[in-house]
Amino acid sequence: MARWPQVRAALLLVHVVAVVLLALPSPHRMKDRARWQGQRTQREIALWAERLQGWGVDTDPKRLEAGLWDAAQQYVGLRETIAEPLSPYVAVAGVVQPWGMFRSPQRRPGELQVEVDDGHGYRLVYVSRSPEHRYLAEQLDHNRFRKIIGRAVRQRPLFDAIAGFVVERAAADFPHARRVRVTMMRFDSLPPERRAAGEEAPRQVHFRREWRR
Amino acid sequence: MKRAWAWWVELTSRRERGTTLALFRIAVAAVMVTMMLSAMRAGIVDILWVDAAEGGIQSVASGFWLLDLIGGATHRNMWGLVVLTLLFGTAMMLGLGGRWTVLAAVWCYRAVSSAGHGNGGYDAMIFNGAWLLFLAEPTATLSLDARLKSGKWRSDVEVSAWPRYLLILQLLIIYTATGLQKSSASWTFADGFSALYWFLQDPNWQRWDTSWTGSGYPLTQLATAVVWHFEVFAGLLLLVYHVRANPEGKGRWRAWLRRVDCRKIFTAIGLGMHAGIALLMDMGPFSWISMAFYINLWSPEEWEQVGSWVIQLARDRRPGKARAT
Numbered sequence: 195m196a197r198w199p200q201v202r203a204a205l206l207l208v209h210v211v212a213v214v215l216l217a218l219p220s221p222h223r224m225k226d227r228a229r230w231q232g233q234r235t236q237r238e239i240a241l242w243a244e245r246l247q248g249w250g251v252d253t254d255p256k257r258l259e260a261g262l263w264d265a266a267q268q269y270v271g272l273r274e275t276i277a278e279p280l281s282p283y284v285a286v287a288g289v290v291q292p293w294g295m296f297r298s299p300q301r302r303p304g305e306l307q308v309e310v311d312d313g314h315g316y317r318l319v320y321v322s323r324s325p326e327h328r329y330l331a332e333q334l335d336h337n338r339f340r341k342i343i344g345r346a347v348r349q350r351p352l353f354d355a356i357a358g359f360v361v362e363r364a365a366a367d368f369p370h371a372r373r374v375r376v377t378m379m380r381f382d383s384l385p386p387e388r389r390a391a392g393e394e395a396p397r398q399v400h401f402r403r404e405w406r407r
Numbered sequence: 408m409k410r411a412w413a414w415w416v417e418l419t420s421r422r423e424r425g426t427t428l429a430l431f432r433i434a435v436a437a438v439m440v441t442m443m444l445s446a447m448r449a450g451i452v453d454i455l456w457v458d459a460a461e462g463g464i465q466s467v468a469s470g471f472w473l474l475d476l477i478g479g480a481t482h483r484n485m486w487g488l489v490v491l492t493l494l495f496g497t498a499m500m501l502g503l504g505g506r507w508t509v510l511a512a513v514w515c516y517r518a519v520s521s522a523g524h525g526n527g528g529y530d531a532m533i534f535n536g537a538w539l540l541f542l543a544e545p546t547a548t549l550s551l552d553a554r555l556k557s558g559k560w561r562s563d564v565e566v567s568a569w570p571r572y573l574l575i576l577q578l579l580i581i582y583t584a585t586g587l588q589k590s591s592a593s594w595t596f597a598d599g600f601s602a603l604y605w606f607l608q609d610p611n612w613q614r615w616d617t618s619w620t621g622s623g624y625p626l627t628q629l630a631t632a633v634v635w636h637f638e639v640f641a642g643l644l645l646l647v648y649h650v651r652a653n654p655e656g657k658g659r660w661r662a663w664l665r666r667v668d669c670r671k672i673f674t675a676i677g678l679g680m681h682a683g684i685a686l687l688m689d690m691g692p693f694s695w696i697s698m699a700f701y702i703n704l705w706s707p708e709e710w711e712q713v714g715s716w717v718i719q720l721a722r723d724r725r726p727g728k729a730r731a732t
Binding site: 199200202203206207209210213214217218219238241242245285287288289290296297298299300301303304305322323325332333335336337338339340341342343344345352355356358359383384386387388389390391392395 | 412415416419420445446448449450451454455459464465472513517523524525526527531534535538569573576577580581583584585587588589590591592593594597598602604605606608609610611613614616618620621622624689690691692
């Protein structure tokens with residue numbers, strides 16, 4: 195029993211090492227070449243390259259990306275080697291550490307729209323976060339559903355799954371509907387001065403699915 | 408090395424009353440129960456958590472052993488898990504069943520939230536908090552367990568202090584890691600501290616109309632700068648705790664840290680930040696579970712003082728008392 199404080203201290207040290215180590219940026223995203231090519235990451239790399247050039251560093255987006263990629267892959271290898279023995283504890287305890295909240299803003303966000311045509315042309319019944327167009331808002335605006343809608347901006351199959359659900363519900367809820375249209379709109383967020391002038395960002399169709407009775 | 412180990416063993420052997428952990432237990436359970444009720448009320452259980460084969464919108468590959476063990480994300484399983492999370496979560500809030508109720512609640516919650524794509528960082532915070540509560544003695548006081556054992560809701564029984572220390576560390580790790588991963592130039596002066604402005608343009612996060620952010624841009628810049636610096640330097644709070652535990656020694660900084668309770672400054676900024684997020688952005692229970700972790704910054708004695716103060720205030724404001732005075 196006299197040894198228990200020592201044993202406990204050792205076990206708690208393992209816990210501390212696990213939570214500190216696993217809080218370091220996740221390797222899965224860093225290994226994903228497609229993610230690096232994403233619009234958001236490319237914009238950040240271009241922005242940093244521009245700033246570094248402004249501070250006299252001899253670089254451009256391509257060279258900066260290559261340097262960052264090499265450094266990231268070395269880091270990923272090291273982190274995976276160290277984290278491997280801790281994985282059974284992490285799996286049981288659930289002390290996963292995806293602490294990348296709000297890494298970088300989505301400057302080209304998505305907006306989900308649902309339209310119904312009762313024979314007089316399409317009318318909007320749902321728009322993301324709209325106070326006026328609230329059809330299915332209780333579900334679609336729930337924080338867990340918004341997570342999926344946010345991901346569906348980048349994943350067509352996820353958008354199709356959402357659209358399938360909306361169409362099925364709308365077909366039942368609007369018995370006179372001839373057509374239902376679900377659209378993922380995208381837009382470039384406006385800079386503050388244009389927003390202050392009362393301008394609204396024009397929307398472009400990103401994904402769309404239409405159903406006819 | 409020997410000295411450091413002896414210090415670590417001594418630190419992890421300390422004991423204190425269980426008030427702080429009990430308050431944290433109640434807060435975490437309240438968030439879990441509220442999450443399940445909110446999902447039931449919105450009608451998303453069948454849509455998001457049940458597999459496509461039984462009417463959900465997507466194929467569910469959980470990866471969490473409990474869900475795999477009971478046969479996957481069927482309608483019956485998911486509703487069973489939701490109801491069990493509610494039951495165990497309520498028992499955890501009331502402090503019934505000790506650590507095993509906490510473990511049952513968090514495993515059911517993990518099984519539910521691991522289904523589908525709708526999980527978030529707040530789920531991980533709940534897992535982390537509840538796991539440390541399971542390892543602790545979470546129902547020593549302010550619990551039905553205490554009531555059944557001693558006839559009183561409150562108990563002075565001492566529990567291990569290390570779970571509270573690890574919960575403080577967890578909060579600081581979350582902030583520091585999040586801050587360091589905010590690699591976008593928009594979080595820094597390199598892009599004019601514009602990050603929060605851009606986030607507020609995304610309908611996915613907005614709670615209200617954010618057209619005011621154009622003219623209120625400087626305010627969003629200030630908030631971005633405060634949030635980023637607060638998160639990146641959050642780990643310095645450990646220094647504050649170190650000086651509080653070792654008040655001897657000289658130096659201007661040490662003297663200042665002895666004089667000023669930096670926990671209050673940290674808490675004011677942190678709670679202000681989370682209140683701001685909750686007010687402007689709809690992020691589910693993120694702010695509430697984050698704020699729950701702040702409970703652990705304060706010792707059981709400090710919470711008991713607050714409790715006594717609240718009880719006294721309530722007594723003073725009773726109509727009978729007002730008439731008597």
